[in-house]
Amino acid sequence: MSESCYHCGDDVIGKGYSLGDKKFCCNGCKSVYQLLHENGLNSFYAMEEQAGVKPKSSDIHRYDFLDLPAIRERYIDFEDENSVHVKLFLPAIHCSSCIYLLENIHKIEPRILSCQTNFTERTATIAFKKSFPFPELALLLDRIGYPPNFEEKKEVNKSIDKTFLYQMGVAGFAFGSIMLWSFPEYLGIDEAPAGFRSLTAYLSFFVSIPVLLYSARDYYMSAFKAIRYKQINIDVPITLGILALYAQSCYHIFSGLGPGYMDSFAGFIFFLLIGKWFQRKTYRSLSFDRDYASYFPVKKGQLVYAGGRLIGAKTRFQAKSKSERSRLANLWNKSSNVSEERTISQKKWDKLSAYFLVGVIIVASIAAISWAFIDTNRIVSTVVSVLIVACPCALALSRPFTYGNTMRKMGRSGLYLQNTEVIEDINEVTDIVFDKTGTLTKGSQEKVTFEGGMLTDQEWGSVLILSNSSTHVLSRTIAKWIKNKNLSIDSNVEVENYNESVGQGIEGQVSDQHIKIGSAKFMGLDAQDGTFISINGEVRGKFMFASELRDGLESMMADLTSNYTVHVLSGDSEKDAQMMREAFPSLENCLFKQSPEDKFAYTQQLQEQGKHVMMIGDGLNDSGALAKADVGIAISEDVFQFSPNSNGILEANKLHKLTSILVTSNFAKTVLRICLAFSIFYNIVGLGFAITGNLTPLVAAVLMPISSISIVIISTVFIHFRK
Numbered sequence: 001m002s003e004s005c006y007h008c009g010d011d012v013i014g015k016g017y018s019l020g021d022k023k024f025c026c027n028g029c030k031s032v033y034q035l036l037h038e039n040g041l042n043s044f045y046a047m048e049e050q051a052g053v054k055p056k057s058s059d060i061h062r063y064d065f066l067d068l069p070a071i072r073e074r075y076i077d078f079e080d081e082n083s084v085h086v087k088l089f090l091p092a093i094h095c096s097s098c099i100y101l102l103e104n105i106h107k108i109e110p111r112i113l114s115c116q117t118n119f120t121e122r123t124a125t126i127a128f129k130k131s132f133p134f135p136e137l138a139l140l141l142d143r144i145g146y147p148p149n150f151e152e153k154k155e156v157n158k159s160i161d162k163t164f165l166y167q168m169g170v171a172g173f174a175f176g177s178i179m180l181w182s183f184p185e186y187l188g189i190d191e192a193p194a195g196f197r198s199l200t201a202y203l204s205f206f207v208s209i210p211v212l213l214y215s216a217r218d219y220y221m222s223a224f225k226a227i228r229y230k231q232i233n234i235d236v237p238i239t240l241g242i243l244a245l246y247a248q249s250c251y252h253i254f255s256g257l258g259p260g261y262m263d264s265f266a267g268f269i270f271f272l273l274i275g276k277w278f279q280r281k282t283y284r285s286l287s288f289d290r291d292y293a294s295y296f297p298v299k300k301g302q303l304v305y306a307g308g309r310l311i312g313a314k315t316r317f318q319a320k321s322k323s324e325r326s327r328l329a330n331l332w333n334k335s336s337n338v339s340e341e342r343t344i345s346q347k348k349w350d351k352l353s354a355y356f357l358v359g360v361i362i363v364a365s366i367a368a369i370s371w372a373f374i375d376t377n378r379i380v381s382t383v384v385s386v387l388i389v390a391c392p393c394a395l396a397l398s399r400p401f402t403y404g405n406t407m408r409k410m411g412r413s414g415l416y417l418q419n420t421e422v423i424e425d426i427n428e429v430t431d432i433v434f435d436k437t438g439t440l441t442k443g444s445q446e447k448v449t450f451e452g453g454m455l456t457d458q459e460w461g462s463v464l465i466l467s468n469s470s471t472h473v474l475s476r477t478i479a480k481w482i483k484n485k486n487l488s489i490d491s492n493v494e495v496e497n498y499n500e501s502v503g504q505g506i507e508g509q510v511s512d513q514h515i516k517i518g519s520a521k522f523m524g525l526d527a528q529d530g531t532f533i534s535i536n537g538e539v540r541g542k543f544m545f546a547s548e549l550r551d552g553l554e555s556m557m558a559d560l561t562s563n564y565t566v567h568v569l570s571g572d573s574e575k576d577a578q579m580m581r582e583a584f585p586s587l588e589n590c591l592f593k594q595s596p597e598d599k600f601a602y603t604q605q606l607q608e609q610g611k612h613v614m615m616i617g618d619g620l621n622d623s624g625a626l627a628k629a630d631v632g633i634a635i636s637e638d639v640f641q642f643s644p645n646s647n648g649i650l651e652a653n654k655l656h657k658l659t660s661i662l663v664t665s666n667f668a669k670t671v672l673r674i675c676l677a678f679s680i681f682y683n684i685v686g687l688g689f690a691i692t693g694n695l696t697p698l699v700a701a702v703l704m705p706i707s708s709i710s711i712v713i714i715s716t717v718f719i720h721f722r723k
Contacts, residue, residue, distance in 0.1 A: 063138035088148040093122040168273040171215040175266040178204045201253045204262040244387040271708040360390045367691045389686035389700040398675035405719040406668040414654025422647045426665040428612045436570035438473030438618035441547040448481040452541015461489035462510035503596045552656030559659040561586040569594045600624035671718045
């Protein structure tokens with residue numbers, strides 16, 4: 001019996017390579033083991049046995065092309081005098097051990113600062129010292145078994161999308177064709193010539209081959225990988241059902257017993273692929289940015305990729321290439337790692353499928369043993385009927401269809417979620433924390449008054465130009481107020497030395513004037529209300545804002561306080577507290593003069609009390625609290641507004657729909673339970689008939705796609721028609 005390689009698990013041919021009591025299939029695997037062992041990464045093998053990837057032999061000059069300026073520029077996301085940031089596609093990523101090894105690669109090479117992986121996309125975002133050559137980084141990844149793929153990612157995604165559509169098209173074509181040929185069987189017409197029946201049976205067999213080998217191959221690959229690494233996911237029982245149905249159909253066709261069940265086989269795979277396509281379309285319709293710190297500063301002359309957000313002074317850009325390297329979607333890397341791929345919820349579903357598979361095998365075994373004493377001729381038919389009728393297609397489709405429909409309905413209400421996991425998080429929420437300014441209030445529509453001395457048109461113009469450089473709600477309000485004065489202002493002047501202090505104010509040089517806009521603390525004054533203006537070090541006045549609540553919030557807040565504990569936090573003064581309490585009599589927790597740090601600490605304090613917190617805020621001031629909360633929802637006045645650290649984006653004018661959105665989220669959980677109850681009922685009844693021999697494989701195969709369609713109809717109808 002051949003031994004397995006300690007690193008990658010392949011068979012060791014001949015003597016192989018040895019190191020102590022460990023055997024390796026090649027010198028490459030042995031070298032990687034030594035590299036990991038020398039750097040204290042032995043726990044890589046403790047996570048999963050034989051988890052490694054066999055390194056490809058490579059010439060040390062293989063990646064020298066990365067030093068060419070034109071090539072290097074294409075893959076560098078950010079570069080300064082100290083560090084370089086790149087995002088690389090590593091197709092060899094396949095398990096949690098890969099994630100562990102890559103995210104600890106800095107222990108192997110100290111010049112690597114950090115590595116964050118995205119299991120979903122099989123990418124790694126790596127920061128390394130500028131003294132570490134880019135080709136050497138690629139060579140190191142190659143040495144440990146993760147050679148980078150430098151194909152254009154857009155083309156790779158296009159290819160993946162096309163392949164999936166082709167798979168679905170092949171299955172759909174086969175399903176329709178085989179059903180057409182099977183009409184005599186459906187109608188019970190016995191007069192059809194035997195030659196015609198034989199012809200249609202063999203046609204069904206040949207048409208089903210591409211479905212088996214092409215359309216369903218992703219399920220086999222997923223199941224094979226799971227079994228290889230001693231795991232069971234939901235694709236394992238699906239694969240078992242596919243193969244059982246196909247094997248039984250082939251047996252019927254070639255033994256002359258009948259046309260088999262190729263129509264149900266093709267239909268089963270077709271509906272599974274539709275469910276997967278629906279899920280993918282739902283996910284890809286979203287675009288989020290999770291971390292404002294990922295917006296790296298750039299210098300004059302450096303490249304800025306499409307999707308970037310200008311948060312400083314006005315800047316002139318020159319278009320250099322197409323926008324295929326947008327940063328908006330790529331900045332998931334700090335949180336969209338393997339935990340996104342294998343969330344707690346998904347693990348529960350895979351665990352459920354594991355129990356399901358074990359249960360089906362036990363039931364099939366009991367049925368086989370029982371019928372061995374009753375009628376041996378019915379053993380195969382009964383076992384196949386059990387495996388087919390108990391196929392977990394309903395389990396596989398319940399979650400993506402239910403939550404996919406829910407996300408689409410929420411989108412029509414103005415809430416765009418990061419992924420379906422957020423729906424489950426929303427259902428656990430006990431406390432809702434609102435920011436006031438720009439969230440509960442109308443932001444740019446606030447009533448504004450200016451208290452202070454006279455300013456010249458040129459000075460007002462400087463204040464306008466500076467305030468236009470910020471995305472903060474008060475800056476936008478000030479800019480709008482000045483524009484309404486219809487002054488003669490030179491809009492071609494640019495801001496220099498722009499700086500924004502989060503939660504305090506902004507400043508910059510406009511022409512020959514140093515302008516500051518911000519709080520009393522920002523100006524070095526004693527605590528006072530208002531937003532002050534300073535020109536060349538002299539405070540010239542302050543803006544006062546009379547908050548105006550968004551429409552429909554009174555009834556919304558009344559509904560929320562009856563089901564959740566509601567909190568309002570604001571950086572404004574206590575003068576607005578009375579207005580908030582009069583508008584929302586049921587509101588008990590209302591805190592003012594809260595800094596960004598205070599909001600973060602308040603959210604953390606609630607969580608330490610065992611509360612599940614939803615934070616709803618606007619702007620960078622709330623980014624820390626949004627990130628800390630169990631669910632962070634960013635209010636957006638327009639689709640281009642920067643929304644950091646959020647799990648979702650809510651259109652500002654749709655805030656009053658929050659109650660109905662939360663009801664929809666909770667209703668989705670009910671619908672999912674209904675789908676699961678239907679699946680359990682279907683399996684219990686189906687298994688009962690199958691075990692007793694009252695369900696033929698033909699009927700079982702017909703029921704299988706019907707159960708899938710039923711799940712789709714239940715989830716779609718319930719969610720769509722829910723008011």
